[in-house]
Amino acid sequence: TQTGNSTFTLTPQDNGIALLKIDVPNETMNVLKAEFAEQIQDILQQVKSDSSITGLVIYSGKSNSFVAGADISMLDKCETAEQAIEIAAGGQMIFNQLEQLPIPVVAAINGPCLGGGLELAMACHMRVCSDSNKTVLGLPEVQLGLLPGSGGTQRLPKLVGLQKSLDMMLTGKQLRAKQALKADLVSDVVPNSVLLDVAIKMAQNGKRKANRKVNFVEKALESNPWGRKIVFDQATKTVLAKTKGNYPAPLKIIDCIRTGYEKGITKGLAIEANNFGDLTQTPESKQLRNLFFATTEMKKEQGVAGVAPVKVNKVGVLGGGLMGGGIAYVSANNAKTPVRIKDINHTGISHALKYSFDILNKKVKRRFMSSSTMQKQLNMVTGTVDYSGFKDADLIIEAVYEDLALKQSMVADIEENCKDGIIFASNTSSLPINQIAAKAAKPENVIGLHYFSPVDKMPLAEIIAHEKTSDETISTTVAYAKRQGKTPIVVKDKAGFYVNRILAPYVNEAANILLAGEPIEKIDRALVKFGFPVGPIKLLDEVGIDIGAKISPILVAELGERFKAPDAFDKLIDDNRKGRKTKKGFYNYVGKKANGKDVDESVYSLLGIQPTSKLTAEEIHQRCVLLMVNEAVRCLDEGIIRNARDGDIGTIFGIGFPPFIGGPFRYLDSLGATTVVEKLTTYKEKYGDHFEPCAALVKMAETSQTCY
Ligand code: NAD
Numbered sequence: 114t115q116t117g118n119s120t121f122t123l124t125p126q127d128n129g130i131a132l133l134k135i136d137v138p139n140e141t142m143n144v145l146k147a148e149f150a151e152q153i154q155d156i157l158q159q160v161k162s163d164s165s166i167t168g169l170v171i172y173s174g175k176s177n178s179f180v181a182g183a184d185i186s187m188l189d190k191c192e193t194a195e196q197a198i199e200i201a202a203g204g205q206m207i208f209n210q211l212e213q214l215p216i217p218v219v220a221a222i223n224g225p226c227l228g229g230g231l232e233l234a235m236a237c238h239m240r241v242c243s244d245s246n247k248t249v250l251g252l253p254e255v256q257l258g259l260l261p262g263s264g265g266t267q268r269l270p271k272l273v274g275l276q277k278s279l280d281m282m283l284t285g286k287q288l289r290a291k292q293a294l295k296a297d298l299v300s301d302v303v304p305n306s307v308l309l310d311v312a313i314k315m316a317q318n319g320k321r322k323a324n325r326k327v328n329f330v331e332k333a334l335e336s337n338p339w340g341r342k343i344v345f346d347q348a349t350k351t352v353l354a355k356t357k358g359n360y361p362a363p364l365k366i367i368d369c370i371r372t373g374y375e376k377g378i379t380k381g382l383a384i385e386a387n388n389f390g391d392l393t394q395t396p397e398s399k400q401l402r403n404l405f406f407a408t409t410e411m412k413k414e415q416g417v418a419g420v421a422p423v424k425v426n427k428v429g430v431l432g433g434g435l436m437g438g439g440i441a442y443v444s445a446n447n448a449k450t451p452v453r454i455k456d457i458n459h460t461g462i463s464h465a466l467k468y469s470f471d472i473l474n475k476k477v478k479r480r481f482m483s484s485s486t487m488q489k490q491l492n493m494v495t496g497t498v499d500y501s502g503f504k505d506a507d508l509i510i511e512a513v514y515e516d517l518a519l520k521q522s523m524v525a526d527i528e529e530n531c532k533d534g535i536i537f538a539s540n541t542s543s544l545p546i547n548q549i550a551a552k553a554a555k556p557e558n559v560i561g562l563h564y565f566s567p568v569d570k571m572p573l574a575e576i577i578a579h580e581k582t583s584d585e586t587i588s589t590t591v592a593y594a595k596r597q598g599k600t601p602i603v604v605k606d607k608a609g610f611y612v613n614r615i616l617a618p619y620v621n622e623a624a625n626i627l628l629a630g631e632p633i634e635k636i637d638r639a640l641v642k643f644g645f646p647v648g649p650i651k652l653l654d655e656v657g658i659d660i661g662a663k664i665s666p667i668l669v670a671e672l673g674e675r676f677k678a679p680d681a682f683d684k685l686i687d688d689n690r691k692g693r694k695t696k697k698g699f700y701n702y703v704g705k706k707a708n709g710k711d712v713d714e715s716v717y718s719l720l721g722i723q724p725t726s727k728l729t730a731e732e733i734h735q736r737c738v739l740l741m742v743n744e745a746v747r748c749l750d751e752g753i754i755r756n757a758r759d760g761d762i763g764t765i766f767g768i769g770f771p772p773f774i775g776g777p778f779r780y781l782d783s784l785g786a787t788t789v790v791e792k793l794t795t796y797k798e799k800y801g802d803h804f805e806p807c808a809a810l811v812k813m814a815e816t817s818q819t820c821y
Contacts, residue, residue, distance in 0.1 A: 120149060121156050122174075129167035130316045131160060132309075136174025143175050145183040145229040150203050157210050168316030169214065171237060172221040172309060177247065179222040180230025185257060185402055188393045197262075198390030204229065204263030205382050208236035217319040221312035223305050226250045227287065232261055235268040239315050240298065242290050243305035250298055251287030257405060258362045258398030258773065262389030266369035267381045273298055274327065275335045279348045279370065283363045289481075297325045338375070345371055357642050359773055362392055396783065400775035404765065407758050408600060416576065416591030416603055417584040425593045429506040429531070430454045431523055432513035433461035433496065436540055438468030439568025440510050440597075445469065445493040446569075448596035452494045453502040462496030469494055472569055500530035507532075508593060510562060512540040515663075520549045528554050536586050538562035542613065542660075543667050546606045547579040557583035560590050563610060564599070565767055573766035574599040579606040600766055602759040608671035609664065611754050612767040615777070617668055617676050618740040618803065620661060623649035624679045625800070626733055632724040633699055633712045639733035644771025649737060650699050654692035654709070658685050675803040681720050688719055736800070738780070739793055741770075743807055745777040749820075750809035757820040778820040786813035 115124050119138045125131040133156065137143045160166050173179045183204075191197040211218060211233070220226075220234035222242035231250050234240050242248050252261045252269065260266060261282065270278040273296045280286065290302045303311045327335075334340035345367055352363040365388040373381025392398050415422065425448075430441050433456040441452045446469070456462050473490055476482035495502065503509075509527050513519055520539060527537050537559045539549050550559035561577025574594040578587050587603060594601040604611045623636050627650060637648020653661055661678060668676035685691075685698075692698035693709065701713045717724055745760050747753075754760045761776020774780050781789055790806045797804035812818070 116156075116159060118152055121152055123156050123159060125163065125166055126313075128313070128317065129165060130313050131163075131166045131169050132313075133169060133171045134174045135171065135180060141175075142178040142181040142225070143173055143230070144181055145204075145233070147184075147187050147200055147203070150207055153207050154210065157207075157214065160214065160216070166216065168216050168313075168319065169218045170221055170309065170312045170316050171218065171233070172312065173223065175224070178224040178230075179220070179226040179248075180233060181225045182227045182253070183229035183263075185259075185405070188259075188402065191390075191393055194387075194390035194394050196390075197393040198386045201262035201386040201389040204232070205386060208232060208264050212236045212238075217316045219312045219316045221308050222248060222250070222299065223308055224248055225287075228252060228254055228261065228265075229263055232263040232265040232268070235272060236264060239300055241301045241303060241308065241312050241315060242293060242299045243308045244290050244302050245305055246289070248290045249287040250293045251285060252282050253285035253287065255283060255360075255362050255366060256285040256401065258360065258395060258401040259392050260362055260366045260369060260385065260389055262385060264382060264385070266366060266385050267373045267378050270370055270373065272325075274325065274331055275341065275344055275370070275374070276331065279344070279367070282366050282370075283348065283352060291480075341371075341374055357644070359642075359644050359771065360397055361395055362398070365392055397773040400773050400779060403775055403779065404762075404772055407762055410758075411600060411762065412595070414591075416588035416601075420584040420588045422588040422592035423507065423585065425450060425507040425589065425596075427451050427453070427506045427508075428593075429503045429509045429527075430465070431509060431511040431527075432456060433463075433465030434512060435566060436564060436568060437461075437510075437512040438465035439566070440512055440540065440564060441465050441494050442469045442472060442569050443597040443599070444510075446473075446490055447598040448593065450493075450596075453506060454494065454496045455500060455503070456496065456498065458498065459496075462498070466491070466494060466496065500526065503527075503531050505532070506535065508536045508538060508589070510538045510540060515541060515543065517544050517548055520544060521552050524549060524553045524559060534558065536560065536589060538590055540564055543609070543664050545579070545608070546577050547581070550579055550581065556581040558586055560586050561606065561610070562590055562594065563612075565612070571767070572598070572600050573612070573763060574601045575610050575612060575763065575767070576601045576603045577606050577610055578603060600762060602763045603755060604759075604763075605751070605753045607751070607753055608668050611748055611760065611763050613664055614668065614672070614748060614753070615741050615744040615764065616768055617661075617664065617678075618744050619737045620649045620653060621665075621676070621678050622737045622740050622803075623733075624653075624682070626728065626736065628679055628681055628720060628722065630722050630724055631728055631733065632726055633716075635726050635728075635730070636733055639730035640737060642730060643734040643738065644774060646769040654698035654700055657692050657694055658682060658698060659691045662686060675805075684719060685716070690716070690719070735792060736796055736804075738777075739789060739796070740804065742777045742781050742789060743793060743804075743810060746781070746810045746813070747807045749778070750807070781813075782819045782821055786810060786818065790814040 115122050122134045123131055135143050218237040219239045220237040224247045226234055252265050254261050277296055293299045294302045334344055348367055369385045372384040428444050428450050430437050433454045441454055444450050444452045454465050473487045477484055477487050511523050524537055539561050546561040550556040553559050560582050563575040565571035565573055576590050591601050626636055633650050637650050640648045662682045665678035689695050690697045696702040699716055700709050701707055701711050757778035761778050764770040764776050765772050770776055793804050793806040
């Protein structure tokens with residue numbers, strides 16, 4: 114007879130093994146909630162008191178997940194660390210009770226088994242998982258500025274060893290089934306069709322797998338306190354180098370693991386709960402959780418509320434260059450749509466095909482993909498130098514040279530050669546979409562779809578609607594960008610759109626600071642310390658100094674003098690110093706120091722500067738970042754972005770704005786508009802009118818308004 118409640122059902126079987134099914138109602142995936150604690154406890158009590166039950170198998174009633182994590186929204190209700198400590202301690206207690214059951218307990222895992230889900234599985238005595246490619250195991254809490262608070266920091270090292278567990282918990286990386294087997298996190302990988310049967314057998318046999326085979330080096334390092342000290346010290350060093358001290362969670366994780374090794378599991382669990390509680394209250398974790406909620410919310414939204422997208426079954430890509438190659442890859446590989454690429458010559462096509470080949474080949478080499486799957490993927494992308502194979506495409510993504518007349522002729526070609534009503538999405542980075550659509554018979558089908566390079570890695574897509582773009586075109590493009598794995602934000606058709614527009618003043622100010630004599634490393638280090646992945650001068654090298662110089666006049670013409678790039682840029686371009694692509698920029702790409710990390714000192718004499726450091730790192734980052742904030746507020750005020758949330762997501766995903774600060778609008782809220790206006794005004798007096806706080810920001814300060 115079945116017992117339980119809507120989430121947990123216990124079904125004892127004749128063979129003595131009871132099945133415990135987890136199926137959280139009204140949720141697409143299983144997530145653990147605080148109120149389950151009591152329910153699980155009841156079930157465990159029942160299992161204990163029924164002597165006919167000789168083994169327990171825990172499995173999921175959902176086909177898409179074992180348990181994908183814990184519901185983190187409950188943490189927002191915690192006003193103090195103590196309340197969060199209580200939640201962690203509650204989870205620990207339940208999982209301890211599960212572990213202490215006198216009968217064998219097996220977790221049968223299919224689909225994501227993450228965070229609290231893996232902590233649950235690790236409290237079981239054995240784990241088996243399905244070979245589905247949806248099956249992943251991991252403790253991603255660190256990505257939310259948290260740590261696994263229900264015993265994860267104590268149990269994972271015991272199962273997979275110290276070094277592997279550090280790697281998993283400090284990065285949040287997820288293991289696929291085979292990797293989990295290799296790491297000894299599960300003892301078997303089987304097809305999903307027999308998963309439950311195998312788990313039942315394991316529970317019947319009751320035999321736990323022999324302990325992991327530990328190699329000599331691992332043993333030498335992990336089995337004694339001196340060896341472990343080396344491992345912990347190294348991990349701490351790596352963390353600090355990577356996070357610049359901006360993220361508190363990794364160090365707390367190391368603290369928990371160390372305590373467990375040195376003082377035993379009881380102390381380890383106590384520290385784990387305490388550290389977890391403390392982390393929930395840090396601004397870093399709060400911002401990372403906000404970001405998580407924002408992206409989850411965006412996944413559910415349509416481009417235009419109430420307007421359904423049209424299904425895209427095939428896409429055509431125009432131009433097989435750097436961007437076209439990447440767009441073809443994400444379309445075939447992520448969106449699973451056949452792609453037809455048109456270029457003017459075969460070099461362009463083979464270039465695009467090579468883009469996909471290189472990425473997939475790496476996956477095959479790392480054994481993440483079989484050669485036959487790779488072949489199937491590659492077959493989805495084909496090329497042509499005319500419009501053959503374009504008739505049945507539903508969406509065209511254009512990535513030819515940045516030239517208005519050329520792009521207009523592409524629109525005409527597509528209207529002539531493709532089916533009626535086809536959407537034309539341009540990847541232009543600077544041309545107005547309304548001008549690309551100016552000669553179109555159906556301008557309502559023309560839209561901007563702006564990716565960031567490298568397309569397979571950068572998560573943002575800007576979707577640019579001009580005045581005549583139809584709602585259906587917007588919704589369809591948004592839906593398709595999501596299928597490509599992108600997080601799209603819908604923006605207005607004005608110079609620079611959103612991301613490049615707020616990036617320009619930031620980069621220009623870094624250049625101004627350089628021209629005033631501040632050393633390049635000092636500037637880049639200041640912004641990296643602030644939390645950007647690379648500094649602004651390095652970014653110029655990566656993007657191309659000429660690209661920056663090309664966009665600037667467009668921004669000046671439409672938006673004003675504050676976008677004027679320093680004249681000195683011309684000297685760099687005349688010197689063919691365009692950055693990494695010409696192997697000549699602010700950093701060294703040739704000669705002895707060709708690592709792209711050391712500054713090419715000759716740039717100083719070219720610019721007529723003798724670098725000496727006069728400014729504090731704080732002033733450097735403030736000048737750059739506050740100009741970005743000011744411009745972001747203008748964009749919101751002008752309706753370039755739909756809301757502050759989109760503006761924050763766009764900045765984090767498009768430029769790498771520090772996620773733990775939450776984006777320019779979250780940053781503004783945390784500083785307060787009044788403070789930001791004051792700082793901008795001070796800088797205006799010192800450095801010029803481009804620091805003028807915009808009217809919307811001044812109004813925010815006057816009325817004590819916030820963005821959220
Ligand atoms: P690219 O020079 O690498 O590629 C352009 C390709 O278009 C070439 O293969 C060329 O042969 C092909 N082409 C030219 N005329 C054509 C025609 N009539 N029909 C078909 N193909 C034709 O350029 P890219 O860097 O890939 O940029 C493409 C577009 O994407 C530009 O509009 C650019 O502004 C935009 N963009 C670039 C980046 C970036 O970082 N490179 C980022 C965002 C947007």
